[in-house]
Amino acid sequence: xxxxxxxxxxxxxxxxxxxxxxxxxxxxxxxxxxxxxxxxxxxxxxxxxxxxxxxxxxxxxxxxxxxxxxxxxxxxxxxxxxxxxxxxxxxxxxxxxxxxxxxxxxxxxxxxxxxxxxxxxxxxxxxxxxxxxxxxxxxxxxxxxxxxxxxxxxxxxxxxxxxxxxxxxxxxxxxxxxxxxxxxxxxxxxxxxxxxxxxxxxxxxxxxxxxxxxxxxxxxxxxxxxxxxxxxxxxxxxxxxxxxxxxxxxxxxxxxxxxxxxxxxxxxxxxxxxxxxxxxxxxxxxxxxxxxxxxxxxxxxxxxxxxxxxxxxxxxxxxxxxxxxxxxxxxxxxxxxxxxxxxxxxxxxxxxxxxxxxxxxxxxxxxxxxxxxxxxxxxxxxxxxxxxxxxxxxxxxxxxxxxxxxxxxxxxxxxxxxxxxxxxxxxxxxxxxxxxxxxxxxxxxxxxxxxxxxxxxxxxxxxxxxxxxxxxxxxxxxxxxxxxxxxxxxxxxxxxxxxxxxxxxxxxxxxxxxxxxxxxxxxxxxx
Amino acid sequence: xxxxxxxxxxxxxxxxxxxxxxxxxxxxxxxxxxxxxxxxxxxxxxxxxxxxxxxxxxxxxxxxxxxxxxxxxxxxxxxxxxxxxxxxxxxxxxxxxxxxxxxxxxxxxxxxxxxxxx
Numbered sequence: 001x002x003x004x005x006x007x008x009x010x011x012x013x014x015x016x017x018x019x020x021x022x023x024x025x026x027x028x029x030x031x032x033x034x035x036x037x038x039x040x041x042x043x044x045x046x047x048x049x050x051x052x053x054x055x056x057x058x059x060x061x062x063x064x065x066x067x068x069x070x071x072x073x074x075x076x077x078x079x080x081x082x083x084x085x086x087x088x089x090x091x092x093x094x095x096x097x098x099x100x101x102x103x104x105x106x107x108x109x110x111x112x113x114x115x116x117x118x119x120x121x122x123x124x125x126x127x128x129x130x131x132x133x134x135x136x137x138x139x140x141x142x143x144x145x146x147x148x149x150x151x152x153x154x155x156x157x158x159x160x161x162x163x164x165x166x167x168x169x170x171x172x173x174x175x176x177x178x179x180x181x182x183x184x185x186x187x188x189x190x191x192x193x194x195x196x197x198x199x200x201x202x203x204x205x206x207x208x209x210x211x212x213x214x215x216x217x218x219x220x221x222x223x224x225x226x227x228x229x230x231x232x233x234x235x236x237x238x239x240x241x242x243x244x245x246x247x248x249x250x251x252x253x254x255x256x257x258x259x260x261x262x263x264x265x266x267x268x269x270x271x272x273x274x275x276x277x278x279x280x281x282x283x284x285x286x287x288x289x290x291x292x293x294x295x296x297x298x299x300x301x302x303x304x305x306x307x308x309x310x311x312x313x314x315x316x317x318x319x320x321x322x323x324x325x326x327x328x329x330x331x332x333x334x335x336x337x338x339x340x341x342x343x344x345x346x347x348x349x350x351x352x353x354x355x356x357x358x359x360x361x362x363x364x365x366x367x368x369x370x371x372x373x374x375x376x377x378x379x380x381x382x383x384x385x386x387x388x389x390x391x392x393x394x395x396x397x398x399x400x401x402x403x404x405x406x407x408x409x410x411x412x413x414x415x416x417x418x419x420x421x422x423x424x425x426x427x428x429x430x431x432x433x434x435x436x437x438x439x440x441x442x443x444x445x446x447x448x449x450x451x452x453x454x455x456x457x458x459x460x461x462x463x464x465x466x467x468x469x470x471x472x473x474x475x476x477x478x479x480x481x482x483x484x485x486x487x488x489x490x491x492x493x494x495x496x497x498x499x500x501x502x503x504x505x506x507x508x509x510x511x512x513x514x515x516x517x518x519x520x521x522x523x524x525x526x527x
Numbered sequence: 528x529x530x531x532x533x534x535x536x537x538x539x540x541x542x543x544x545x546x547x548x549x550x551x552x553x554x555x556x557x558x559x560x561x562x563x564x565x566x567x568x569x570x571x572x573x574x575x576x577x578x579x580x581x582x583x584x585x586x587x588x589x590x591x592x593x594x595x596x597x598x599x600x601x602x603x604x605x606x607x608x609x610x611x612x613x614x615x616x617x618x619x620x621x622x623x624x625x626x627x628x629x630x631x632x633x634x635x636x637x638x639x640x641x642x643x644x645x
Contacts, residue, residue, distance in 0.1 A: 005614050008613050008614050009610065009613070009614065011613065012609075012610065012613045149602070149605060149606070149609075152602060152606045153606050153609050153610060156606055156610065157610060202602060202603075205602045206599060206602075209598050209599065209601070209602070210598065212602075213575060213576055213579055213598050213601040213602075215576035215577065215579050215580040215583075215601075216576075216579040216580050216582065216583035216593075216594045216597040216598045216601070217583070217594050217598065218580075219580040219583060219584060219636060220580070220583040220584055220590055220593065220594045221590070221594070228591075228594070231590070231591040232591055232594070232595070317589065317591065317592050318592065319588065319591070319592035319593075319595040319596050319599075320591070320592070320595060322595070322596075322599065323595050323599065326599070
């Protein structure tokens with residue numbers, strides 16, 4: 001703690017940031033990959049690589065209904081998800097008691113009705129779940145929440161301690177002393193994408209805000225959680241079944257009518273409540289991501305027997321739209337090709353900002369403390385830096401490899417894919433602790449990650465996937481994109497490993513150059 | 528990851544005294560820092576929660592809109608509260624600055640019997 005507002009904020013930024021660095025890096029990294037969740041999932045299910053896009057969204061609807069009728073004639077609810085630009089298949093699910101069950105789902109080729117059997121994997125969804133729960137249930141969600149809150153504080157204090165924020169847009173001095181160039185890297189990556197970081201951090205908290213701060217809802221609704229959820233998310237309750245059988249109306253005309261009603265908007269899915277009953281009700285939902293706001297897609301409801309339109313549910317409040325926009329900004333369902341790519345790049349700058357902040361902390365202290373009692377402490381921080389940053393890349397690459405190399409019929413296959421990732425991560429930590437020099441550990445792991453990632457297109461081609469070459473020939477760019485992105489990623493990792501391994505420059509330049517940036521340490525000393 | 532975090536904490540506690548390696552850091556200083564951390568985390572959360580509950584019940588909006596607006600603003604209140612804890616002159620100031628408004632707003636929402644009887 002330091003006297004004075006700015007030094008106090010510098011202290012908070014440094015120590016608060018440090019405590020959560022590795023956690024924040026992992027959260028940011030997994031979140032960045034989640035922007036391409038569906039593409040990653042597709043890559044990880046080579047059984048689906050050769051499904052052709054259907055001509056019309058509704059081509060497979062008859063197959064889907066036939067399959068639902070066969071598998072679950074007495075279900076309480078059927079759901080059909082239509083193909084879209086990011087997923088060529090039609091997927092169905094059903095439920096008897098209202099709860100989702102992984103086994104009560106099927107994936108269908110909309111062109112010929114073939115039931116597809118993709119391998120069991122979480123695919124890209126693993127990264128999304130890890131991103132907000134660390135795969136550790138409610139406790140994990142709260143840990144992520146605390147880290148995100150600290151991130152918000154670190155961003156605000158980071159701006160406060162940063163006098164020359166606009167000049168730093170253009171300041172990067174890789175040839176200066178290591179401390180200086182790491183500080184520059186931290187500043188440049190932090191300042192350039194500050195609006196994105198503030199947005200994604202705040203909206204991240206918003207996605208789970210009723211979990212994190214339930215006070216307002218609890219007090220205003222006097223503890224009536226169900227009523228609150230109903231009003232907040234316009235939960236559309238379906239009438240109870242009568243028990244009298246009646247034939248379901250033809251779905252296709254309703255779908256076409258709805259599409260016309262919404263001026264040609266894509267349809268996301270349809271839910272059929274009480275199928276085969278006299279009070280069957282059909283809800284058709286617009287595809288998510290048509291607008292910025294999420295969780296507010298309009299729904300058109302039809303009588304399931306007569307085919308009469310019953311209601312249209314639309315969003316009716318400014319506060320709900322605001323919430324929906326914040327939520328939508330975080331999950332980026334609205335993003336097309338360019339915005340999605342931009343979000344991904346911004347996410348990477350976030351990773352770089354956090355990682356360089358962590359490295360900066362150790363580089364600044366490493367030389368001062370060689371040989372004294374705290375040297376072991378710094379040694380461990382450095383090892384955690386290596387495993388938390390480079391090690392996570394290695395472990396994530398291993399996850400992709402495990403996806404293709406584990407037997408398709410393995411019991412608990414989904415768990416084994418994740419176990420491979422976590423075991424690899426632990427091994428990178430052991431390696432970082434045992435390796436004699438930190439720079440060597442950095443280099444080993446960056447190079448290993450780069451190597452594993454560079455070979456992913458080869459792995460894809462030889463383990464049953466549609467190869468990069470074929471995918472490009474067939475204009476299957478969502479799939480080819482995953483293979484193509486491995487090359488720049490591997491190159492950057494290889495370069496970073498090479499750069500870190502270079503011998504240090506003499507640091508005499510440090511005192512000669514008159515810094516125009518507020519140096520945290522100078523601030524500390526001035527105080 | 529949790530283990531990572533715990534490890535950091537341990538390293539932090541070793542590293543704090545050597546931040547300025549020439550001076551040693553007194554126990555009182557460490558206590559004050561701990562006190563501020565607790566104030567920021569728990570006091571800040573309490574302030575943000577109570578303010579959001581107050582807004583949710585008093586904003587001139589429909590109930591659901593008031594709840595959403597209040598909850599959306601809670602995170603900035605929390606962030607500012609954490610910053611206040613570390614900017615305040617002493618740890619005691621930090622606690623008072625958080626708890627006094629929290630208590631006042633809590634009384635507004637749930638007036639204790641002795642206030643109602645006045």
